[in-house]
Amino acid sequence: MFSFLKLYYSFLLICLSLFPSFLSRATPKYTLTPVTVTTLIDKNATWQHFDAFLDAGRGSHVRGLWELKKYFNHFGYLQGQNLNFTDSFDESLESAVAQYQANFGLSVTGKLDADTVAEVVSPRCGLADEVHGLGHQAMLHATNHFEYFPGQPRWARPMPITLTYAFSPLHMISALPLPKIKEVFNRSFDRWSSVIPVNFTEINDYMFADIRIAFYKGDHGDGEPFDGALGVLAHAFSPESGRLHLDAAETWAVDFGQEMSKVAVDLESVATHEIGHVLGLAHTTNKESIMYPSLKPRTRKLELTLDDIKGVQALYGSNPNYKFGSLLESDISSNQGTRFSIADIKVTTFLLVLMMWLHI
Ligand SMILES: [Zn+2]
Numbered sequence: 001m002f003s004f005l006k007l008y009y010s011f012l013l014i015c016l017s018l019f020p021s022f023l024s025r026a027t028p029k030y031t032l033t034p035v036t037v038t039t040l041i042d043k044n045a046t047w048q049h050f051d052a053f054l055d056a057g058r059g060s061h062v063r064g065l066w067e068l069k070k071y072f073n074h075f076g077y078l079q080g081q082n083l084n085f086t087d088s089f090d091e092s093l094e095s096a097v098a099q100y101q102a103n104f105g106l107s108v109t110g111k112l113d114a115d116t117v118a119e120v121v122s123p124r125c126g127l128a129d130e131v132h133g134l135g136h137q138a139m140l141h142a143t144n145h146f147e148y149f150p151g152q153p154r155w156a157r158p159m160p161i162t163l164t165y166a167f168s169p170l171h172m173i174s175a176l177p178l179p180k181i182k183e184v185f186n187r188s189f190d191r192w193s194s195v196i197p198v199n200f201t202e203i204n205d206y207m208f209a210d211i212r213i214a215f216y217k218g219d220h221g222d223g224e225p226f227d228g229a230l231g232v233l234a235h236a237f238s239p240e241s242g243r244l245h246l247d248a249a250e251t252w253a254v255d256f257g258q259e260m261s262k263v264a265v266d267l268e269s270v271a272t273h274e275i276g277h278v279l280g281l282a283h284t285t286n287k288e289s290i291m292y293p294s295l296k297p298r299t300r301k302l303e304l305t306l307d308d309i310k311g312v313q314a315l316y317g318s319n320p321n322y323k324f325g326s327l328l329e330s331d332i333s334s335n336q337g338t339r340f341s342i343a344d345i346k347v348t349t350f351l352l353v354l355m356m357w358l359h360i
């Protein structure tokens with residue numbers, strides 16, 4: 001009897017010692033992640049009314065369709081003058097839709113099906129996409145997806161390069177403290193400098209900085225006016241312009257736990273994307289890449305993919321400290337982390353069942 005009790009209490013002690021450590025390790029797995037907003041219900045959502053064009057195809061005539069043509073024109077899919085656009089779904093709009101679908105990894109139908117409309121109304125970067133024709137898309141499908149601006153401009157300085165950056169003394173936002181914004185950009189620059197021999201240093205002299213970061217509302221003098229909440233989130237210019245602008249009308253967030261707005265946009269994801277443009281990367285067709293053009297509200301996308309890395313390293317070479325396999329290694333270790341947690345769950349479930357059986 002004594003030995004049974006001893007065994008019983010030893011077992012209890014083991015259970016109690018294991019249980020808190022399981023909780024402390026596994027808790028992050030169970031924290032509630034923010035709900036990704038896929039339906040934009042905010043009244044100010046710039047392109048939400050494009051929902052009215054659902055199921056339109058060649059031959060359709062829908063009131064206001066000229067605005068959609070303007071959209072495709074702005075983002076590089078449709079040639080022509082905005083003033084001449086009509087409400088008729090003509091052949092050129094059909095091919096613009098088809099090219100857009102190919103670029104965004106959608107079924108290429110040339111019609112405004114639900115998936116296409118959902119992507120069109122998603123908030124996105126203000127820069128136009130790279131449009132090469134459907135044959136080019138198919139050719140690249142299995143290989144690289146990264147793109148450059150015409151002429152492949154980059155910061156043409158001897159390696160290693162140091163680029164300075166500064167925040168506008170006049171055009172920032174008050175909703176987030178400046179030190180928080182600086183931290184976000186610091187991490188975003190680090191992400192790129194870890195893979196290429198380019199360093200980024202903050203300076204105070206805005207006019208003399210290579211990269212100038214500012215938040216603007218509406219028309220701000222560069223021919224690319226911002227449009228209020230959602231729609232266009234930000235834009236940056238190709239090398240060696242260095243201008244990186246964010247729409248001050250967005251609900252910018254650094255922590256979705258604190259910023260509960262349905263239309264909150266993750267500043268760090270957008271900053272990392274725009275720095276890619278500053279370095280010379282254009283939009284990719286790879287959905288997982290940082291350089292993909294759209295980003296849903298309440299979504300964080302921070303890690304450079306191989307597509308982003310290969311693209312930027314083809315312009316600048318590799319950071320000597322960057323090991324090409326480290327991305328794969330980090331993938332493996334994060335998977336192992338998941339496996340360990342599952343093992344923990346199994347052990348704990350087993351212990352709980354046993355404890356119930358022993359009436360503890
Ligand atoms: Zn972009």
Ligand SMILES: [Zn+2]
Nearest residue numbers: 220222224245
């Ligand atoms: Zn601008």
